Amino acid sequence: MASRLILKNLSKRHLFCSSFASRSASTLVLAEHEGGSIKAPSLSAVVAANSISQDNSVSILLAGSGSSLQQAAQMAATCHPSVSQVLVADSDKFAYPLAEPWAKLVQLVQQKGGYSHVVATSGSFGKNILPRAAALLDVSPVTDVVEINGPQQFVRPIYAGNALCTVRYTGASPCMLTVRSTSFPVPPISVDSKSDGAPISQVDLSTLDEDSIGRSRYIKLSSEDTDRPDLGSARIVVTGGRALKSAENFKMIEKLAEKLGAAVGATRAAVDAGFVPNELQVGQTGKIVAPELYMAFGVSGAIQHLAGMKDSKVIVAVNKDADAPIFQVADYGLVGDLFEVIPELLEKLPEKK
Numbered sequence: 001m002a003s004r005l006i007l008k009n010l011s012k013r014h015l016f017c018s019s020f021a022s023r024s025a026s027t028l029v030l031a032e033h034e035g036g037s038i039k040a041p042s043l044s045a046v047v048a049a050n051s052i053s054q055d056n057s058v059s060i061l062l063a064g065s066g067s068s069l070q071q072a073a074q075m076a077a078t079c080h081p082s083v084s085q086v087l088v089a090d091s092d093k094f095a096y097p098l099a100e101p102w103a104k105l106v107q108l109v110q111q112k113g114g115y116s117h118v119v120a121t122s123g124s125f126g127k128n129i130l131p132r133a134a135a136l137l138d139v140s141p142v143t144d145v146v147e148i149n150g151p152q153q154f155v156r157p158i159y160a161g162n163a164l165c166t167v168r169y170t171g172a173s174p175c176m177l178t179v180r181s182t183s184f185p186v187p188p189i190s191v192d193s194k195s196d197g198a199p200i201s202q203v204d205l206s207t208l209d210e211d212s213i214g215r216s217r218y219i220k221l222s223s224e225d226t227d228r229p230d231l232g233s234a235r236i237v238v239t240g241g242r243a244l245k246s247a248e249n250f251k252m253i254e255k256l257a258e259k260l261g262a263a264v265g266a267t268r269a270a271v272d273a274g275f276v277p278n279e280l281q282v283g284q285t286g287k288i289v290a291p292e293l294y295m296a297f298g299v300s301g302a303i304q305h306l307a308g309m310k311d312s313k314v315i316v317a318v319n320k321d322a323d324a325p326i327f328q329v330a331d332y333g334l335v336g337d338l339f340e341v342i343p344e345l346l347e348k349l350p351e352k353k
Contacts, residue, residue, distance in 0.1 A: 025053035025151045028087075028109065028174070029060045030120040030129060032097065036071030040233040041121040043079055044181035049119045050082040051148045051184070057084045059113065061203075063094035063105055077197030089203040096218035097125055103132035108208055110137060115174050116151070122178040122288065123232065134176045141176040142167055146183040151175075160284050161307035181232070182290035182311055231280060234263035236293045239282055239309070242269035243298025243319070243338060250275040252342045253297060259349045265289065267305050283308035297338045301326030318342075 027049040031042040049058045060076045060083055062069060069090055076086045087109060093101045106118065106129065118133070120126030122144050134141040147155035152169040154177065169175045231237065238260065240253040250270065257264045265282040266275065282289055284304040294312035299305065301317070301324055309315070310329050317330035318341050327333045334341065 025056040025116045026113070027052055027056055027058050027117040027119055028106075028113065028115040029058060030102075030106065030118065030126065031060050031062050031072075031076060032121075032123075032125045033062060033064065033069070033072035033076075036068040036075070038072055038075050038079055040186070040230075041123050041125075041181035043186045044184040045119050045121050045126075045179055046080045046083065047186055048145070048148060048177075048179040048184040049117065050080065052117055053151050056082070058082045059085045059087055059115070060198075061087045061089070061106070061109055063089040063091075063097075063102060065090055065092050065095050073200050074197070077200055083198045085198050086200045087203050088200060089205060091205055093205075093208075097128070098216055098218060099128045099132050100215055102129045103136055104208060105203070105205075106133035107136040108205075109203060110174060112204075118174045118176045120178050122180050126178045130176055130178055137174065137176070139171050139174065139176055141178065142169060143178045145177050145179045148179075157307070160303045161310065162303070180288055182288055228257060229261070229263045231263040231265055231282070232287050232289060234289070234291055236260050236262035236295070237265045237282070237289055237291045237309075237312070238262045238295045238297070239265035239267065239299055240270055240275070240297050241267040241299035242273055242275075243300075244270065244275060247275045249339075252338075252346070255346055256295075256342055256349075259346065259351065262293075262295075263291075265309075267299055267302070269302075296326055296330075297342060299326050300324045301329065 029045050029049050032039045046058060046060065050056060062073055062076060069088065073086050073088050077083065089105055110118065120130045130141055142154050142156065144156045145154045146157060149155065152175060153166065155164050155166050158165045238253055238257040240250050244250045244253065254264055264280055266280045268281055268283055268285065270276060271278045271281045281287065282305060284307040286308055288308045290311040292313045293316070294309050295316045297318045299317065299319065300321070306329060315330045316332045317326040318334045318336060318338050319326060320335060320337050322335045
C-alpha cells in the first residue's frame, strides 16, 4: 500500500497518511449470525459501513445452512435503513464459520459485485476471515478501525490505545476493514423507519473454487453454559484480577455478576493463572468491551487491559493500592480490600428478580 506517513506532534498524537480522492462507495458487510439472529457486533459493522459515505450502498453477506440462515436473512433485510440487499450463501460448506470457505466466498462475491469496501468486526469472526480474503484479493486490510472520516480515511489505535493513527487507504479496491463494534453503537430503529425490507438474493455457488476449502475442519464448540449476558455486548461487566488469588475466590465475582445481571470479565493475569477460561479475558489480546457500567476488582490497570475497557461509560475500580493505574481512568474509585468490599456488596444488593 503506497502511502506517506507524516508524524505530527499533537496532543492526541495522530499519524496521518496522505493520498488521492475516493471513489463512490458500495460496501459489503460480512455478518455473523446465530439462532436465526444477526449478532450485535455485525449490526455495528452495518452502522460503520453506513458512515463511509452518504451515498453508500450497503449489502450484507450471510452464509450457513438451514432455516436459521433464512431467519437471519429476514432480520438482516430490516436491521437498518441503509441496507440495500442481503446476499445469502446457503450450503453445508458454511455450516461453521471456517476461514477457508468464507474467504473463498468473499473473493467470489467481490469479483461479481465489485464493491469498494468490505467490512467485518474486529472479533474472532472478522479477524479469522478478513486477512485471508484480503490475501486472495491482493489488498492490505485496515484493522481495528474506531472512527471513519471518509471513504478512505480511518482512525485506528496503536501502542495499546495510547495513540490514534489516522490512515488514508491508497491501495486497489476493495478497501477491507475490521471495525471495533464498541465504537459504532447501534441506534434504536423504529419499526416504521423502513416500510419494506431489502431484497434477499441467493449467491450462485456453482463457480466456487473448492480446492482449498477442505484444509481445516470443524471439531467442536466449547462454550460456558450460563445464563449471564455475553461479555462483548453486556450492559454491565464485573471483572476480577490476579488479586483474587484463586479460582475459588473468583466465584465471588461470578456471584456479584449474577446479582447485577452482568457479564464476567477477567484480566490476562487472572486467565494465565487459571482462575477462569480465556474467553473471559478483557484487554488488547482479549475482548474489547464498552458497557454502560464496568466494575473492576483487584485490577491494577495494565496498559493492555485498559485498551480493552477504557471506552466504558462508567468505570468503578476497587483496589487496595491507591497508586494503581486503574484509578486514572476510573470514574469512581475505592481504595480497599476486595475481600471485604465484595461480601458487603453481596449482602446489601437485592436478589435479581
